[in-house]
Amino acid sequence: MKIAILGYGTIGKGVFQIACENPHLQVVKILEREERFDQNYLDLFTSNVDEIVNNQEIELVVEVLGGYTFAEDAIEKCLKAGKHVVTANKEVIAIDIENLLALAKTNNVSLAYEASVGGGIPIIKNLKEIKKVNKISKITGILNGTTNYILTKMFEGNTFEEALLDAQKKGFAESDPTADLEGYDMMRKIAILSDLAFDTYIDINQIPQKGIKEISKEVVDEAKKNNQVIKFVCSAKLEENKLSVEVKPEYFPNNHFFASVNNEFNAVILETYPNDELIFIGKGAGSLPTSSAIIADIIDIKDNLYLENYQNINKYEINK
């Protein structure tokens, strides 16, 4: 299968590396808008997205540009050109999934987005499978590696400022970490999971959210004294046909599953019937886990397992 990669940052490089090791995949074009081309593969690179959109031999495009406007536009163009799209872009998927899935359907191609939530955790695929047999009543997630790293370090004795600086040094936190600290990142991710689990389109601007900036050393010490941890979580709960979605720091007892989910690990708890509670844990960030999720989506599409017929039908009213 001939593929192209849009974006050559950390994830793009990881996807390129793993795709090169896979005998079934051939990367024929890479978009690098700033022309930071890899000299060893010069003939693969372009800074013009239309060179990829108009290339008939490319069957599938991986979008790992990040950001919204250019990426959303590029995904639309590729779908309209009859190319499958695999993306890690949580912003685009959280905002525009209804439109993009419809566009994919019209053009008889697939849109896959496993890597947009939870890094290497196969949560999208498992949600789709679990839904076939189970009713899902609640999703709770630790789905931001940066803030989970910061809270872990605070429980190890650091102040918030020390922990944030440490996260930035390690490359986990952006120089402007607002989207992580205020929960905007997790609002997107819980919206994506809720759309799928509850067949109900969530407007991310309607999700109540509280960040972690108010968690002081004193709050942490008090929690430790009470044998508790504080985790920054997103949740979506269905009760009497009403859906409540929120993002906020929460207390959990020391023997809770979340208490051992530390540093850059992510986790999702699903409450289901009849399968009861299911917990998925894995690395939520990093080039290789995320790239591995992207490659898994590509292989699925190649194997034709991914013929989408899921539609958002707004089954439930949303608690605001």
Place this chain on the structure above:
Amino acid sequence: MKIAILGYGTIGKGVFQIACENPHLQVVKILEREERFDQNYLDLFTSNVDEIVNNQEIELVVEVLGGYTFAEDAIEKCLKAGKHVVTANKEVIAIDIENLLALAKTNNVSLAYEASVGGGIPIIKNLKEIKKVNKISKITGILNGTTNYILTKMFEGNTFEEALLDAQKKGFAESDPTADLEGYDMMRKIAILSDLAFDTYIDINQIPQKGIKEISKEVVDEAKKNNQVIKFVCSAKLEENKLSVEVKPEYFPNNHFFASVNNEFNAVILETYPNDELIFIGKGAGSLPTSSAIIADIIDIKDNLYLENYQNINKYEINK
């Protein structure tokens, strides 16, 4: 899809209940060898397996009899009669999977066994998916609910004898709990997972095993003092093309993922490349989670996702 159920114990009843709620499935026969027929559905019941084997309209048979000889024979007969088989029988699968998969292939039907390991945790399906992109280097599992329940209660202050009696009262432990306490149950489960993850057939009689009977209150108290827990685990590790499989109690620090896996919960940790560590946790026992895994297998077969072409090719030498 018209299906039959072999066995009407706890799991059989759960499968019947969930299947009745599913509009795509119709249970047309149930085997109850001891003639403990449900009076409300008398026309569905039979005590003669050949009535099911020879019934042309049955496309798929669920085997939840337990035990080895009769169940293995029934599965073979059904596969030879061109019926798909879904089983929860870890003993049959651990011992006879090579033969049964070959038989299924010859007869162009599927054999699925998600429910044989880890109850409601979709570990077989996830292993198959993860293998498509990743190399698996280690599997570690808490895969016996009875012993995990006993160890949990011992860490809550009970003696081994009190904990075992409690487990028996709650219906978790058999009146003869030897298979659980000595690890024979987990030997079967780690064999099934290793067969799949490493494409290497494991002889369960060759797995080194140590039970939990020697874990005294003193051993538990000492572990607690050291901020450790003891979990009864099975593992399979690939190192330099050699596979080491074993079952034994192990110490883990209090902040390890396994430390929060208590009572009847099961868990599996996969070490993979490039996806890194993945952890799956769920109810390892109970009628509904196990039945839900069986129904998921049935739906997969119905949706034709399950065309097996996996073969045991004994890729690695086994450390003894």
